[in-house]
Amino acid sequence: MYRLYHNPRCSKSRTALRLLEDTGTPFTVVRYLDDPPSESVLRGLLARLDVPAAEVLRHNEPAFRALGLDQLAAIDTDTAIRALLEEPSLLQRPILETDDRAVIGRPPEQIRTLLSCPTS
DSSP states (O other), rough: OOEEEETTTOOOHHHHHHHEEEEEEEEEETTTTTSSOOHHHHHHHHHHSSGGGGGBBBTTTTHHHHHTTGSOOOOOOHHHHHHHHHOOBOOOOOOOSSSOEEEEOSGGHHHHHHTTOOOO
């Protein structure tokens, strides 16, 4: 099953949602701002993304600077998770996840790379 980490206020997230709907792909929507993911969910998501931890954070958000993340030379997984637990709006969006892989949908067409792979 696919899970879309979605923010309805984000145009890229809305585009990814339409893409999934248009392909008829079964998925669930995770409105992570309304129901923030737990630490264990975030750890699993970051592991499935297979990107450096800093890439899952939105660097242009005011919270990024407010948390002092802009002052760090590097952002490791633990730092990223602490930041996301404190401020879920820092999570990149959209993200499409399966049980074994995930992709950041920026651009939204990145979503297609996961759709073309078999899921578990």
